[in-house]
Amino acid sequence: MKFTRVSNNELRAILNNACEAFISHKNDFEETASTILWLETYDFSGIDMFLNYLDQHYEYNYLQPKIINNEKASLIIDGKHESHIFNAHLISDIVCTLFNQNENDGLAIINSKNPEALVPKLIESKIFKNYLSINWMDENYLSYLFYRNENSSNLIIYKTDSKLNEKYFNTVLINNKNDHKNNENEIFKLNDLNKLKIINRIQPKHFRSIKQQKLMDGFYMENTKLNKLSSIANNVLVESSEKSRLGAGE
């Protein structure tokens, strides 16, 4: 495989254009681009998520998530199987608003897809203040992600186990419990934390250094993937002609 090194700004520009080309102005394409960039920075394969979605969808139409229950204990949203790379910012907005109004303390999303994509926006919004605990289950894995921002310390632990319960497939449970061992949420109750297999642990030092390393060296992108992304990005460009050149002052 051949790779090309691209800078942060370069990748951001390509992603912005690719998202604008696909989403058009039907949604905040820059937010989707920034979600993908965050996921890519921390090795959560954001670009793959985006490209996979485009492989399956010819055009973008906003599928508004549905608020099913908005009671004090928990806000429940139906994600309608739409990838969260396109609506993470909107979910974060609505959660922020409703939590403020109703003093909810937990969030559940059913029919969720690409739940990792929720992480950057929920972190940015500080809805859960300095702690963010996310559990989700799909057909293959139970995943657990815990983020802490305290004294400049960031930590993400990502675990998986094969003990699954159909009831919770494609369901995400989110809260701000900072003591994960005493976490009360229902997915967690089904599993023994100590037996979960860690597939990706990002230590605080590493969490910071990943961003620094990408800042210094950029991203090494596999050429086929980069070309595919660039080709989507190029859809924002208009074919040139002698006449169009006049539109730049010739």
Add this chain to the structure above:
Amino acid sequence: MQANLNTTQSNDEFMRDPSVVMDLRRLGSFYPYKLSFMRKLIRKIMRQKWKISIDHFNLDNDGYGEIIYDIKTPKDCFHFVVFSNFLDPNERTDRVIAEQWDITLTLRHGKFDQNQLEMLRNNVPLQEKGRMSSNTIVLSRANRSSRNFDYVIDQLSSGQQPSIEKIKEVGYIYRTTAVYGSGKFGMADWEKVRTHYKDFSEPFSAEMFSCFMIRQFSFDQVEHIARIKSPKDSVALEKSTKINLGIGNATGLGMAPFLIKHPLLINNWIEKREKVLCEILKTTQPDENRLAALLSLAQRAFHHLDEINSENKTQNKINKNAAEDLKRMVSWIPKNKKAITNWTDLLDHISLNYGVETQEIANTILIEIYPDIALDMENYNYIDEKYELMPKMSLIELQNIIEEKYKWALKYNFKKAKNNSVFWYRSEEKMEPRLGQRGLDEGVEKEMLIGVAKIVSKCYDSICTISNNSIIKSVGEFVFAHPEYRKIIRRIQTLSKTIYGEIRANLLEEDVMPIHLLRCKLSFFGVGKFDPKSRLWLRNTMFQGAPIIDDIADDYKDDWFFPTIETSEQNRDNEIH
């Protein structure tokens, strides 16, 4: 005519109102000032006594080959590498879409070896088609001035200096056509430059420095060719001639979307300028010496305008009117100096009696005669350009903000064809921004979001349709239902906390003048002698009058304000007749 001062938007009564400052025509009348990036850069180079020398010189008899300059700052080391290649004169164009240039160049950090030089040889001349390393900061190219290049060599090789008249006509030997930075083509990200290459930690300072170095290269190259051509008779450029020569630049529409996409940055630049002016108005009063200094600089500005050589009739008229205004002003002030007891009154008089161009020249001069006040604010205030949504804000509050801060945008009726007749798009040719006629030209479905006024109006209309009984009460709920407005709302919310963030113009209207946007940005760069080629692009001159690298060891006098071709001593003695 609008009054210079207004107090409605700012807590400080001396700060100018954004409705005055952010008017597009006024922004297009800005001139370089004390804190423009080039002025700041030169002060820094001089103050820190950067050591700039030729590390590697390999030009053939015709000036083709390469030169590497070694740049030592107090704590770091950079290289400026220039490749000079033959270019068929028929291929020479200012357009960004060109594929070949007379010279291509790069600014990079740290030392490098033969292998890395080879990598640069293979990539720098390709420009957009090449790939650069992560310690490369700037990539650029420039073309010879067809009117000056051979002429200057001929003069030098026959023992003559280029004539003043000829330099007045074209004040440079090379003209840049694009200067890239900020991570393009694999180069160092802006964040990396800002945090790791501290010598260039202010926006565009590395790009400006590269232009400064192109000017130096132009001297070294023409002197070399003249020396080879006539070893016995040739002379070097005299220092005064070098100072009179700047570096040309051609700027097109690419700069315009930048201003719209970075309103926080633009606010930062404009607010700084306005704060300096405000501080002067607040804390100083005219006296004999300052009035004399103001008159002297007004005379210099008159000569500067007089020397601008443009084929553009509109610009010539603007320059002529401003020169006439300055002449009247210079005559009026001595007769009324007893009555000028504060600067505000003088500026108000200028606003009421002279054109916008003259008003901005006067503001710029006023800043120049109080260097201490300006330099007190010289330090760059970094801003994190984040435009975050505030979802908890009530929809009513957002509506109020739009009505208050975007009243200027709501006045346009976009159902009228003239208000919505052009669209902005990116061409497949190097992503060059272009203007199209709606209904006539291809590409409207790929329109860029440049028409802030139109989007704000649409968003506002949509908000207004929401009834009081609706469950939608907050911004978060609104964008959840209408994600198409999220981007503009986070912009509105963010900019509601600024004074000068939004340029108050409809960029989709029939007679839009993007050139005002270009000139505004260029003025903050420190660029002068604007020569519009149409409403869409212009030529200009950078670093004319600036010191040269041989001056670095000397005491520096920061006085290349409104540069004129004659020596500075002559300038100051010249009276306007």
